[in-house]
């Protein structure tokens with residue numbers, strides 16, 4: 001790593017390279033059969049890592065960055081997200 | 089030709105900021121530094137200085153604004169004192185870590201409690217480890233000159249650190265002295281515009297103030313330390329260039345009658361003039377006394393202190409600060425210079441003139457006598473408070 005003057009990050013958007021998913025202890029697993037596609041989890045995720053392209057696909061969690069905070073599971077009105085122990 | 093003016097120390101630093109063509113000055117007034125923003129606002133209102141003068145709601149905000157402005161690549165200055173500097177403390181460290189060459193004039197004043205607005209070095213001593221260069225002026229001419237040089241030193245790409253110029257509260261901030269004001273063209277030739285290495289720019293986005301993990305924090309801190317170390321050379325170069333261009337000599341440590349001295353006094357700031365008088369008086373009585381004035385406390389001038397002090401029998405450190413529970417702050421640093429030396433002088437510490445108490449020639453003569461007695465008694469170490477009325481102090485047993 002280059003130790004820049006003043007710890008300046010000289011390139012915009014470089015934080016995508018920092019995969020923070022490794023911090024996760026609990027993994028949110030979405031049961032698409034229970035999920036009603038309401039989109040609440042997408043809004044409440046503090047890391048903005050849940051996205052939904054089509055109704056058919058349903059909400060998708062990007063595990064490269066999901067930190068396992070459990071907010072999505074807590075807020076899902078249909079209890080479609082279950083927090084499971086991360087295995088490493 | 090350069091102009092001479094009768095100026096207060098605060099005003100002299102405001103003139104320095106104007107001559108340096110400072111572009112942003114965020115400030116919050118505090119005694120005894122208030123005359124700086126006052127004079128700057130006058131310059132700006134008169135159109136004499138083209139600069140963003142930001143009136144902030146606190147010193148913490150003022151330093152935060154300095155950081156933001158400096159990060160855009162602007163030349164930035166401010167002034168504060170005592171509690172104001174203490175309130176800035178958190179962001180003072182950030183300015184250094186971000187490597188922003190902000191220059192700040194300090195009216196050196198005591199810290200509360202009890203509240204006291206007079207001369208004392210405790211405020212800047214408390215920021216000693218922040219990564220700011222520290223200069224201390226003895227007289228008003230030095231406040232202006234050191235402020236001008238501080239920009240050039242701090243902005244040098246081998247340094248890129250902020251710097252503070254200390255001047256004693258009231259003794260310098262409010263006392264009028266004749267000050268030589270250099271010509272603008274001369275200053276322009278000495279001090280070109282600041283060229284940042286990185287800057288905040290919407291067309292080339294960068295992140296300032298990023299997070300650092302245990303894996304790389306030490307490297308960033310080491311880089312700041314290295315910049316401090318290379319500042320030594322840069323300071324010497326700039327002092328030399330300044331002397332060539334303006335005819336006034338500056339040194340990180342200024343010796344006075346030290347060649348054959350057995351006892352050497354070490355001072356900072358305005359007490360130096362008084363100490364010089366005391367040295368002359370003692371010399372007239374045949375005492376082999378000398379004096380060293382520390383101009384730059386950070387980076388610490390260990391090379392010069394070693395050079396001048398190594399042959400002395402006694403080093404007497406006079407301090408307008410107190411690290412409570414230990415002694416003066418400069419004393420252990422000078423002792424450390426000789427920690428591994430085969431031959432070393434005795435080093436005695438004197439706490440004097442706190443909270444604006446006058447330091448007169450007789451006080452310094454008394455310090456000398458106490459030190460000589462201690463030497464005769466072969467005292468290994470000593471931290472002595474001068475002029476304290478110990479019998480008046482309430483003690484609960």
Ligand code: SF4
Pocket residue numbers: 028044045046047048049050061065066067068069070071072073
């Ligand atoms: S666990 Fe937290 S971070 Fe991960 S998807 Fe849910 S809300 Fe987002």
Ligand code: SF4
Pocket residue numbers: 030034035036037038039040041042059075076077078079080081
């Ligand atoms: S909050 Fe629950 S139901 Fe709504 S989209 Fe997310 S997982 Fe599906």
